[in-house]
Amino acid sequence: MANNSLADQLEDAIEMMIAEPDSAPPKVDLRIGELLGIAAELRFLPDPEFRATLKADLLGQSHAVPVTPSVNVRRELRNGIPALRDPKLDEILPTLFGSGDGTYPVHRGSFVISAMIHAALIAVVATGGLWVTRQTQLTPHTTSVLLTDISPYPLPPSTDKSGGGGGGGDRDKLPESKGTLPRFAREQVAPPTLVVRNEQPKLPAEPTVVGPPALTVPPTSQIGNPLSAIFQPPSNGTGLGGGLGSGSGGGIGSGEGPGFGPGHGGGTGGGAYRVGGGVSAPRPIYDPDPEYSEEARHAKYQGTVLLWVIVGPDGRPRDIRVQRSLGMGLDEKAIEAVRQWKFEPSMKDRHPVAVQVNIEVSFRLY
Amino acid sequence: MKALENQNLKNQNDERLQIEAAQEDPARFAELYENNFERVYAYVARRVGNREEAQDVTAEVFHQALGGLRRFEWRGLPFVAWLLGIAANVLSDHWQRFTRQQEVVADDVEQIGMEDDIEQRALLYQLVETLPADQRRVIIRRFVGQKSLREIATELGRSEGAIKQLQLRGLQNLRVRIRGNHG
Numbered sequence: 001m002a003n004n005s006l007a008d009q010l011e012d013a014i015e016m017m018i019a020e021p022d023s024a025p026p027k028v029d030l031r032i033g034e035l036l037g038i039a040a041e042l043r044f045l046p047d048p049e050f051r052a053t054l055k056a057d058l059l060g061q062s063h064a065v066p067v068t069p070s071v072n073v074r075r076e077l078r079n080g081i082p083a084l085r086d087p088k089l090d091e092i093l094p095t096l097f098g099s100g101d102g103t104y105p106v107h108r109g110s111f112v113i114s115a116m117i118h119a120a121l122i123a124v125v126a127t128g129g130l131w132v133t134r135q136t137q138l139t140p141h142t143t144s145v146l147l148t149d150i151s152p153y154p155l156p157p158s159t160d161k162s163g164g165g166g167g168g169g170d171r172d173k174l175p176e177s178k179g180t181l182p183r184f185a186r187e188q189v190a191p192p193t194l195v196v197r198n199e200q201p202k203l204p205a206e207p208t209v210v211g212p213p214a215l216t217v218p219p220t221s222q223i224g225n226p227l228s229a230i231f232q233p234p235s236n237g238t239g240l241g242g243g244l245g246s247g248s249g250g251g252i253g254s255g256e257g258p259g260f261g262p263g264h265g266g267g268t269g270g271g272a273y274r275v276g277g278g279v280s281a282p283r284p285i286y287d288p289d290p291e292y293s294e295e296a297r298h299a300k301y302q303g304t305v306l307l308w309v310i311v312g313p314d315g316r317p318r319d320i321r322v323q324r325s326l327g328m329g330l331d332e333k334a335i336e337a338v339r340q341w342k343f344e345p346s347m348k349d350r351h352p353v354a355v356q357v358n359i360e361v362s363f364r365l366y
Numbered sequence: 367m368k369a370l371e372n373q374n375l376k377n378q379n380d381e382r383l384q385i386e387a388a389q390e391d392p393a394r395f396a397e398l399y400e401n402n403f404e405r406v407y408a409y410v411a412r413r414v415g416n417r418e419e420a421q422d423v424t425a426e427v428f429h430q431a432l433g434g435l436r437r438f439e440w441r442g443l444p445f446v447a448w449l450l451g452i453a454a455n456v457l458s459d460h461w462q463r464f465t466r467q468q469e470v471v472a473d474d475v476e477q478i479g480m481e482d483d484i485e486q487r488a489l490l491y492q493l494v495e496t497l498p499a500d501q502r503r504v505i506i507r508r509f510v511g512q513k514s515l516r517e518i519a520t521e522l523g524r525s526e527g528a529i530k531q532l533q534l535r536g537l538q539n540l541r542v543r544i545r546g547n548h549g
C-alpha cells in the first residue's frame with residue numbers, strides 16, 4: 001500500500017517535471033527525492049535506436065574513405081525518419097538525394113569524377129562506332145581483296161602459235177560443200193561464198209578469210225570447207241552472216257568471225273586468238289575491285305578464282321567462265337567484277353582482235 | 367591503491383591497443399565507440415540541453431573522430447579526452463550557428479563541475495542497459511519516448527498500475543546500482 005503511494009507520488013512528480021521542464025522541482029517525500037533526481041537525468045537518456053544506428057553508420061563509413069557524414073545522414077540519425085527531400089531530385093539522383101543516401105558517405109567530388117568518366121566512355125563508344133563504320137566501308141577496296149594485275153606481264157608476240165577461227169553460211173538447208181580455203185588475209189573485204197547470190201556486184205573483191213597471210217593451202221577448183229564431207233550440190237552452209245559453214249561472221253567453219261574453223265574472231269586453230277603469235281596481251285584500263293561475299297567473310301575464307309575470258313576488240317570482256325572455282329559466292333563476285341572491266345584490246349598486226357585470256361582474281365583477308 | 371593503479375595501467379594499454387587496431391582497420395572503431403559513447407553523449411547533452419541536438423552533435427563528433435583517427439597520436443591521455451576535444455570544437459561550430467544558445471550554455475558551463483557530472487551521467491546511461499527487460503522498456507518509453515503511463519500500458523498490454531510499479535522499481539534499481547558503483 002505504501003509502495004503504491006510512493007509510486008503515485010513519484011509519477012506525479014515525474015509528470016510535472018516532463019510537462020514543465022523549466023519549473024522548480026516539486027516538494028516531495030525524501031524517499032523519492034533521490035529517485036526524482038535520477039529521473040531528471042533520464043530526460044536526456046539517449047535513444048538506444050540512435051546509438052545502434054550511429055554505430056552501424058560508423059561501421060559503414062569505416063569501409064569507405066573516412067569523411068564527415070553529410071547533413072542528411074545526421075538528420076536521419078537524429079529523427080529516426082528520412083529527412084525532407086525534393087522528390088524530383090530523388091528520382092534523378094537517388095544515390096545523392098534518394099533512399100540510397102546515408103548508406104555510404106556521399107562525396108560530391110566523386111559524383112563529378114563519375115560524370116566525367118561516363119562522358120569519356122560515351123565519347124569513346126560514339127567515335128568507336130564511326131571508326132568501325134569507316135573501316136567497314138574501306139575494307140573491300142583496301143584490305144580484303146587482292147587482284148592479280150596482269151598489266152605488268154605483257155607477253156611478247158610469238159611467231160609460232162595463235163588461235164581463233166570463224167564460220168558463216170547463208171541459212172542454206174544443206175551443209176557447206178567441200179573445197180579449198182580462200183587466201184588468208186589480215187582484213188576481209190568479201191566473205192567466201194560458193195553459191196553466189198549477187199552475180200554482178202558493183203565492187204567485186206577477192207574472197208578471203210582472216211588469218212596469217214603466210215599460211216597457204218594448196219588450191220583446188222572449188223572454194224569450200226576442207227573439213228566438209230560433201231562436194232555436191234554446192235551450198236554455203238546452214239550458218240549466217242556470209243561465208244561458209246554452220247557458224248557466223250563471214251568465215252568458214254563452225255566458229256564465229258571471219259577466220260576458219262571453230263573459234264572466235266578470225267584466224268584459225270580453234271578458239272579465240274591467244275596471246276602470242278603476233279597477238280599482244282590486253283591491258284586492263286578499268287578494273288574495279290570485286291567485293292567479298294558475306295558468307296566467305298564470316299568464314300574467313302580465302303583463295304583464288306581463275307576465270308576464262310574473251311576480251312573483244314572493243315576491250316569488253318565476254319564469255320566469262322569459271323575455270324577454277326572457289327565457292328562461297330566468290331566465283332560470282334569475281335565474274336561480277338571482271339564483267340565491269342575495260343581493257344585496252346589485244347593487237348594483232350596493229351588491229352584490235354578478240355583474245356582469250358585467263359584472269360586470276362585472288363581474295364585475301366588481312 | 368597499488369591494485370587500482372595497475373588496473374588503470376591495464377585499461378590504458380587495452381585502449382591504446384584498440385586505437386592502434388582501429389588506425390590499421392577502421393572497422394575496429396566499434397570497440398572505441400562502445401566504450402566512449404555515453405561519456406561523449408553526456409558531455410554534449412549537458413551543454414545543449416536537448417536530446418535531439420545532443421544526438422546530432424554526438425554523431426558529428428564520432429564521424430569526425432573516425433575520419434581523423436589516423437592523425438591521432440597516443441600521449442598517455444585517455445581516448446575520451448581526444449573525443450571531448452572534438453566535441454568542444456563541434457559544439458563551438460554549432461553555437462556559431464545558434465548564437466543565442468551559445469550564451470545560455472556558456473553560463474551553464476561555468477556553473478557546473480564538469481568531470482564528475484559527465485561520469486555520473488554516463489554511468490547512469492550505461493546502467494539503464496543493465497535493468498531487467500520489462501523495467502528497461504518502461505524507463506525508455508517514459509523518458510526517451512516521453513509517453514504517458516497509460517500509453518505505455520496499452521502498448522505493453524499491462525495495467526497502468528503495473529507500469530507505475532515497474533517505473534518505481536526501475537528507478538530504485540538504478541539508485542542501488544549507482545551506489546554500488548560508487549562503492
